[in-house]
Amino acid sequence: MPKLKSALELEELREGIVSKRDPSRLCFTVCSGTACLAIGSQPTFAAFEKELEKQGLKDRVDLKPTGCPGFCEQGPIVVVYPQEICYLHVQPEDVAEIISQSMKGQIVERLLYVDPVTGKATSRESDIPFYLYQKRLILGNNRLIDATKIEDYIALGGYKALPKALFDMTPEQVLAEIEKANLRGRGGGGFPTARKWKSTRDAPGEPKYVIVNCDEGDPGAFMNRALMEGNPHSVLEGLTIGAYAMGSHEGFIYVRQEYPLAAENIAIAIKQAEDYGLLGKNILGSGFDFIVKVHKGAGAFISGESSALMNAIEGKVGEPRPKYIHTAEKGLWDKPSCLNNVETWADVPFIINNGAEWFASIGTEGSKGTKIFSLVGKVNNTGLVEVPLGTSLRDIIYRIGGGVSGNKKFKAVQTGGPSGGCIPEQYLDSPVDFDELTKLGAMMGSGGMIVTDEDTCMVDFAKYFVHFLSEESCGKCVPCREGISHMLDILTRITEGKGQATDVQLLEDLARMLKEASLCALGQTAANPVLTTLRYFRPEYDAHINEKRCPAGVCKDLIAFYIEPDKCQACLICARNCPVDAINGGKNLIHVIDQSRCIKCGTCFDVCPPRFGAIKKISGEPVPALILEQDRVIQRKS
């Protein structure tokens, strides 16, 4: 393909692509992100290929693998254009029917979204409540684009912001626009992006580097993965504009190795952009040069921290450097460097295209634009949600997320990753932005939102995060290395029923020490999950410490499983499923659990038919004595 030498040539290319596309042509899209691959979208896609071939339709209709549309709970998802009919949970055996009905202009009712409350089916994708209440600026194109085809991005207006910046704006004007938009970093800290760009630009030293942070180490978050896999050119375009504003000619994209598809797609995108002359020397004839390289992470949470990430790109161990050295001045190879999150970069083309005022009209006073959240855990519609900043937790979890799954009771939502906190029911009306959640002791962070229900033990949950951080602390500074592992010891003994009255005080002291004495934000914020659970769920800690009871029935050392004799119907299901043969039973013989063999895996609890509900979790009280052998025979009425 010929390199584009001017903005005009790019426009001509765009017109050429668009004119060849017939918007009324039938097109099937199959979402093909990692999450959908996990539940088998590949066989569905293959079935489409085969069926279209078989029916001789290959040249008459289009088939497109797309990025993650975010409605992961319902995947694999197939959308049929131009009518935008959305089919959920599509299996290979459904494909022939979808194709033949679509050819006739008809709909396959049984695969549509059905509202769980009203029972009404919705055929158009954008009318499904999960999508209806979102504002999908950044994520919206994922479902329309085959990430391996730059033409798809260009056809939708991609690479329009780049020539606008290069030809119609000076670097200073680009910077001013970002400043006026009040864009703040999406990687967790919420630092004003323009201020960072300015420092890098003004710092002495050449070359300057720009870097994309796609380490996404927060467990439970996958916003960056979806963007990188599904729409890599939007990130590249933003990065190139940023490089222009800062006078940088070399960029890096740091992708965690756990995201192989993201690394693959961004590498393809770079190659295509280079081929078209949208990257490389003299971009679009503007005289501006910019190249981008991909660097894969090797599995370390701390490497997502800015100075650690730069060490990692240099081929060293990804440990943080002291904070008084600013990476904007001395970053990668001690040169001025600007690191931003994937989503921050992807916001840039929107701001350049639509103007700062438009962007600043979305969101709240201090937090502008939209934000993508990864809504996961015990919620009905898990997936990616993009909303204006300032949307309430309740709207996100209930209106979009469809509420807590399995008819359970909401307990808390954990936001902000391992440095964040747990927010209880009474604060669900809080607006989500950079400042409000911080007031509650949590934080918005990069966008992870994990919903928990009554079956989650908050002490165990806090222990989970502290355990995570104890493994991820790089160990460079003592407060973090020793403080976190000490906290873990205390939490572990509480969950084992060996907690002492002074433990809560000890946890609070350690938390203060961590905050004040740690070198980097990992250690400084490590206590947040403990502090917020202590603040909002103190009775659960007290129950563990004083009564040796786990109210949620999670902590293995504090619970027992017991079969209620009057409910057991001797169906043998639990006995057959117990992995350690701890259940003694027989036909017409009430089953009993041998407590000494039981490993408390909970399988019996899960498999006992709900209409019997004979397995009981016991905590804080002794297991009732075994029933007498002669009482075990069930007398059935015939």
Add this chain to the structure above:
Amino acid sequence: MVTDNSEADVKKINHILAGYKGESNLLIQVLLEIQKELRWLPKEGLIRISQELNVPLRQVYHAVTFYKAFSLVPKGKYTVTVCVGTACHVRGSPRILDRVEQTLGINSGDTTPDFKFSLETVNCLGCCAMGPVMVVGDVYHGKLSLDQVRRILDSYD
């Protein structure tokens, strides 16, 4: 049979290293490539990397022991990775992990004596909405339930 510095391994390592002479910046990338190819990093290989990239062996070991992606012992034919990230945790991954450990008879981090399976945990694979998630080789298994574990593992030979 897996042995340290078997001839074939050394050959593969040399082949990969050929493209990277003196590129000390690319240490991690080279290690990742070799780890992917051999599924572990033999000592002989690390020495060769140190020589070819011109990085002190001490620094090579520092990197290998710091990052989770690398292994200094041979790995089984299939790597079983159970996600223990937050979203999967809330949806029951601790019990999935227990069940996998029980089924394979090894703890996380170990390899079965027949070198068929290695068991590992990961802190998130980015398919949190599908949790709990387990990956065997490069096949993802989402929305996993306890009783599927044995069936999935049995299907590998």
